[in-house]
Amino acid sequence: MKQHNRVTWRVFIISIILLIGLTGCGGNSKDMTSNEKPTKENTSQENASTTNDTKDVKLVFWHYLNDRHDLLKEMAADFEQKTGIQVDIQLFGGDGFKQKIMASAQNNALPDVMTFAGGAGDLGQLVESGNVMELSDMKDIFGKFPSTILKTFTYDEGNIFGVKKLGTYALPMDTNNIQFVYNTKLFEKAGITSAPTTWEELLADVDKLKAAGIVPFATGIGSWVAGSLAAPYEIAYLGEEKLVNVKKGQEPLMDSGYLNVLKRFEDLYKHGAFAEGIATMDLPTAEQMFVNEEVAMIYDGSWAIGVFNQMNPNFTQYDVFSPPKPADATHDVKIPGGIGVPLVINQHTPNKEAAMQFVRFLVEKEQQQKYASKSFNLPANMEAATSEGGMTPALRNFSLGMNHIIENGGTYPAPSVETVLQKGIQLIAIGQSTPDQVLKEMDTELQKALKEKK
Template sequence: MKRSLVLIATAVLVAGCGSSGGGGTATSGSSQGAAPAKVTLEWWHLSTAEPLKTLWAQRAKEFMAQNPNVTIKATVLENDAYKAKLTTITQSGKAPDIFATWGGGVLKQQIDAGLVKDLTGEVGDVLPTFTTASLAAYQFDGKTYGLPTDIGMVGFWYNKKLFSKAGITQPPATWAEFLDDVKKLKSAGVTPIALAGKEKWPGHYYWAYLAMRIAGLDALKKAAVDKNFNTPDFIAAGQQVKALADLQPFQKGFLGASYSTPDGQSATVSNGKAAMELMGQWAPAVQKDSGKGLGDDLGFFPFPTVEGGKGSATDVFGGGGGLAVGADAPKEALQFVKFMTEMGNHSKAVEAGGVLPVLKGEESAVKDPNLKQVATALAGATGFQLYLDQAYPPAVGQQVNDSVAELIGGSKTPEQVVQAVTEVAKSEE
C-alpha cells in the first residue's frame, strides 16, 4: 500500500499537479522533465501528549521522505486552543489543508460553508478497510468528508489504591452506588473526582451520559430534530448532576482548572490527588504526559446505569478523531491522510496506546488492559452518541458546555439548563 501510494503521488505530481489553494502553497516547475512541483501542506492537530505527539511527527517525516517535493507544516495545539483557532479561521472562510476533526454537527457546518473537501470519489478504495462505527461521524448523505484516526468512549478512569482505601471493593454499576462511593471516598479523606471546570467540555460529559441513561439515546436524537430539550427526563439528568455537585466531590479550585496542564484534571488523578475522572480513551496517555502516571493502579469502568432509566447500560458516549481536508487543499493533502490511516502506519499508534482501532483487523494491536476493556465495550455497544458539543451545531454544543458548567458551579438550575439549550437550538432554525 505504501509503495503504491508513492507511485500515485509521483504520477500525480509529474502530471502537473502544482496549483494549491487554501493554506497549501505550490511552486510550479519548468516545462518537460521538471521536478515535481513543490507543495507545502498546513496540518493542524491537537495531539500534544505522547505517544501521538512523536508518532504523528514521525509519520510526517516519513511522508516527506517519500515525497521530497512536499513540506508539511504542523500546527499542534491543546484542545481548547485548537477549537478556538480552528473556529477563527473557518469563520474567516478558510480551512487548513489537513485538520483534526471530531465530525458531527461541527464538521457538517464547515461542509455547508464550503470549507471541506468531499473525499467520496477518492477514498472508495480504502473505505472498506475501516470499521463502520469509526466512519459514521464523518459521513453525511452518503458522502465521506474525513477518515478516522481514533474511536473510543468516555468512562471513569480510577485509582484502585484510593478506592481500596475507601473500602470500595468493586466499581459502581448504578448511579446510586456511584454517589455512595463518592461519599465513602470523602469520608476516607480522598478527593473523589478531578474536573477541569475552566474548560467546560469535561463537565458536559456528566449531563450527556445521565441524559442517555435516563432519557435514552432516541431522546437525544429527537431533541436534536425537535430543537427541544425542555422535557422531564433532561431536567432529571440535570437534577442528578446537581446531586453530584452538592456532594462537593471535585478537587479544590476545580472551577479554574484546565485539563492537561501540570496542575489540571488529568495530573490530579495521575498524581494520586483524586480518585477518578470521567474522560475518553486518551486519558491514560494524557495522565502519563501531565503527571506521574498510576501504572497498574489505574482502572476503568463504564458510566453507571440509572435505576428506572430508559437508556441501556451498553449504550456508549464518546467519539474519536479524524482528519478532514480543506476544500482548496492540493491533492497531496488527501494522499497524506490516506498514508496516516494505512494499516502499517496506524497500527503503530494503536500498539503504542495512543489510539484505538479504526481499521478492521487491528484489534490485536491493543496491548493495554484498560484500553482492551474500552475496545471490548465498544465492540458490544448497542448504541453510540457523539459528544454533544460536536454532535449538535456549534452554538448548541457550546451552550450545553456553558450551561452545564454553570449548573455544576451552582449558578444555574436544571430547569434553566434545558431552557437555555432549547432557546439556542430554536434560534439555529
C-alpha cells in the first residue's frame, strides 16, 4: 500500500512539473502568434465590428492628461452625439503611464485608442511587437499636420530605431515645445526689463534676482526634464549631425564638446540659480512654485500654460523666452518639441473603424480649435493653428518656437546613458559632482551600451 501511495504521489508531482514545464516553454511561441497575427477570435470580432452598427460600439481611450480629462470627456460626448459611438475616457495620470502601456502591451491588454507617452524608440518597440496599428488608411488627413511633426512617429527605411515594419503609427493631437517661462512681475521687481537673449545675460539676470531676494529658477530636474534642459545646449555646442554621430558612437563623446553642455549646469549652480530641493524636484512641484510666485523662471513645456491656468486662473503675468545661446557655442540653439500628444490605435482592437473615426474627429479643425482654446495647447492641425486668434504672449511665443525645434537630436543605444546624464545633472545642480566626472560616467555607460549592441 505504501509503495502504491508513493507511486501515486510521484505520478502526481511529475504531472504537475510537466504541466508547468509545458506552459512555461510554450509561452513564447504563443506570444509571437498573438502579437504578430490577429487570432481567429480577433479577426472574427473585427469582421463582426465592421459589419455591425457602430452604435453598439464602445471604445476605450487611455490618456495621461490630468488637466484635459474633462475636456476629453466633453469631446467624447460630442463624438457620441455625432456618431452614436460611445467612448470611455480613462485617465492614468502621473509619470508611470508609459510603463502602464508597456506592461499592458505584453498581455495584449491595450485599449482601442490611447495617447502614447514616450519617444519614437519606445513606440518602435510596440510597432515591432505588432501592438499598434499602421495608419496609412488615414493618409488623407496627413496633410493637415506639419510634415516635420508627422515624421516623429514615421519609420522609414534605415530608421535609427531598427523598426522593420515601416509606416506612420501615431497622429498628433497637439504640438508642443519646451522653453524658459519667466514671471514678468518678478523680473521687473529685480530691475530686469527684458528677457535674456544670451547665456551671459541669463547669468547676470540670475544675479540680479538673487540680489532682490527672489529665487531665480526651478524645474523638474529630479525627473526627465534634466535631459530636456540639456538638449538645446547639446545642439548649440555639437550641432545636430555631430550629436547624432556621438550618440551612435561614431564619434567620441569625450572630446565632442559635450563638457560645455554640462558646464552650463555648473554655471547655474555657482550663481545660485536653483531653488532649494532642485535635485529631487519634479515638474509639478516646480510649476506650483512658479504659479505661487516663489521662483522667477521655470523650464517647462507649452502645456504648462494650461497647467498654470488650472492652478490659478488669475496668474497671467508671465512670458516665454528661448534657451539663451552661450557666447562660445558655434551652432544655433534649438528647442525640444514636436508631437505633444500622439494618438495611437491598438492593432488588435475589434473596433478598428470606430477607433479611426474617433481619431479623425479629435484632429479635425473644429475640435482642434476647441482643444487649443480650452486647454491652452498648441493645435496640431494647421488649419486650426493658422486660424486661431487672441493668443496670450506666452502662447504666441511657444507657437513661434515650433520654427526652431530640434529635428534630430539622435538617440543613445541604450536609455541608461540618459539616466546617467539625468543623475549627473542632479548632482552637479547641488555641487556634488563635476561636469568632468559626469561626462566620464556617461562615456563609460555609452561604451557599455555600444558593446552590448554589437
